[in-house]
Amino acid sequence: MEKITRATYDEVMMPVYNPLPMVMQRGNGVYLYDTDGNEYLDLSAGIAVNCLGHNHPGIVKTISEQAATLMHVSNIFTNNKTLELALKLTKLTGFEKVFFVNSGTEANEAALKLARRYAYDVYGEQKDEIISFYHSFHGRTFFSVSVGGQDKYSHGFGPKPGAITHLPFNDIDTFSQEISEKTCAVILEPIQGEGGIIEVDPQFLAKVKELCEKYHALLIFDEVQTGMGRTGSLYAYQDLNIKPDILTTSKAIAGGIPCGAVLSTSEIAKHFSLGTHGSTFGGNAFACAVGCYVVDQLSKPEFLQHVKDAGAYLVKLLNELNDKYQIFTTIRGKGLLLGCVMNDKYKNMAGKLQACCGAHKLLVLTASANVLRLTPPLIISFEELDKAKVLFDKAFKDFVEHATQA
Numbered sequence: 001m002e003k004i005t006r007a008t009y010d011e012v013m014m015p016v017y018n019p020l021p022m023v024m025q026r027g028n029g030v031y032l033y034d035t036d037g038n039e040y041l042d043l044s045a046g047i048a049v050n051c052l053g054h055n056h057p058g059i060v061k062t063i064s065e066q067a068a069t070l071m072h073v074s075n076i077f078t079n080n081k082t083l084e085l086a087l088k089l090t091k092l093t094g095f096e097k098v099f100f101v102n103s104g105t106e107a108n109e110a111a112l113k114l115a116r117r118y119a120y121d122v123y124g125e126q127k128d129e130i131i132s133f134y135h136s137f138h139g140r141t142f143f144s145v146s147v148g149g150q151d152k153y154s155h156g157f158g159p160k161p162g163a164i165t166h167l168p169f170n171d172i173d174t175f176s177q178e179i180s181e182k183t184c185a186v187i188l189e190p191i192q193g194e195g196g197i198i199e200v201d202p203q204f205l206a207k208v209k210e211l212c213e214k215y216h217a218l219l220i221f222d223e224v225q226t227g228m229g230r231t232g233s234l235y236a237y238q239d240l241n242i243k244p245d246i247l248t249t250s251k252a253i254a255g256g257i258p259c260g261a262v263l264s265t266s267e268i269a270k271h272f273s274l275g276t277h278g279s280t281f282g283g284n285a286f287a288c289a290v291g292c293y294v295v296d297q298l299s300k301p302e303f304l305q306h307v308k309d310a311g312a313y314l315v316k317l318l319n320e321l322n323d324k325y326q327i328f329t330t331i332r333g334k335g336l337l338l339g340c341v342m343n344d345k346y347k348n349m350a351g352k353l354q355a356c357c358g359a360h361k362l363l364v365l366t367a368s369a370n371v372l373r374l375t376p377p378l379i380i381s382f383e384e385l386d387k388a389k390v391l392f393d394k395a396f397k398d399f400v401e402h403a404t405q406a
């Protein structure tokens with residue numbers, strides 16, 4: 001066989017991504033290794049997915065045992081692991097019903113369909129408007145991407161699904177003017193992830209909740225990125241003290257195995273009646289077994305406390321470096337979901353800074369062109385964060401020396 005290199009990507013892959021130059025081969029804890037044997041400290045965790053790091057022994061054990069026991073039977077039958085995970089999630093959140101899927105996109109697609117069907121059944125077909133917010137991201141199916149607040153992702157694919165309104169995030173006045181009896185659902189991320197690590201304003205959120213109740217619109221929280229301990233509580237809403245009617249979760253739920261879920265009340269869930277929705281793989285025994293293991297780890301109070309402490313420590317380290325290099329205006333976010341906002345001198349150069357970190361063997365993400373995003377494995381230790389600081393120091397030095405040159 002031909003030697004596999006980054007060039008192979010351009011030969012055989014559809015060009016929707018432009019991955020960094022290395023080709024990854026192996027992982028261990030917070031480290032990744034490429035095909036040339038280079039070691040990288042990973043503060044991206046597969047975009048907030050590998051919450052327990054790479055190749056976690058407990059996950060590996062669960063995977064191999066479940067693979068040797070039962071992987072998939074379809075939803076024509078149920079299985080013990082699906083039901084076990086559903087019980088865990090309902091107990092931990094107080095939601096009553098679960099629908100399992102394989103991704104964040106599918107979770108949001110199902111949540112939006114559920115909200116539309118609920119409004120259709122209870123209030124009639126005129127109640128179909130979905131309100132979402134600019135800079136939000138809800139996935140890539142044509143419905144979920146059209147609901148998302150970034151036009152560039154939904155443009156150019158033909159006629160868009162209708163009755164979707166986009167409003168400015170955290171703008172109480174505009175929201176209060178726009179919501180009406182026609183609104184069937186409002187969807188938001190408690191912290192906009194892809195859009196730039198933008199936290200919801202608690203006052204805005206309280207108003208959204210109040211007006212959703214007034215106009216009988218369902219409130220959907222997309223916790224695909226903020227969920228599963230990422231912000232220091234199992235779900236971000238639990239710390240905001242405002243509970244949505246429908247919650248979507250995915251990314252980290254099975255630590256790297258595709259899995260997702262929609263949670264809601266019995267009252268709403270009954271409108272997903274027999275045959276109204278479905279999935280071949282959703283809720284398969286394999287993914288749910290891993291989900292059970294991961295949820296057990298993430299829901300421990302000491303685990304969540306570690307996320308808060310590690311997050312605070314990482315912010316401190318970044319602020320120390322920023323005092324030295326003056327790259328960011330602010331470092332924002334919660335727990336281990338952090339965004340470093342580029343200052344005017346380096347405006348929209350987050351991608352360049354990301355590449356610079358990569359060259360220094362430190363893996364980070366961006367969130368929009370102007371924000372460097374960090375989503376480390378939640379198990380990252382203080383010592384590993386100290387190592388990250390050493391690599392950041394080198395990368396930031398390199399960046400400020402070369403960034404503004406051609």
Ligand SMILES: *Cc1c(COP(=O)(O)O)cnc(C)c1O
Binds near residue numbers: 140194224225
């Ligand atoms: C990643 C993400 C999605 C999409 O999830 P996929 O698993 O890529 O389909 C949706 N919403 C939010 C908030 C996300 O961060």
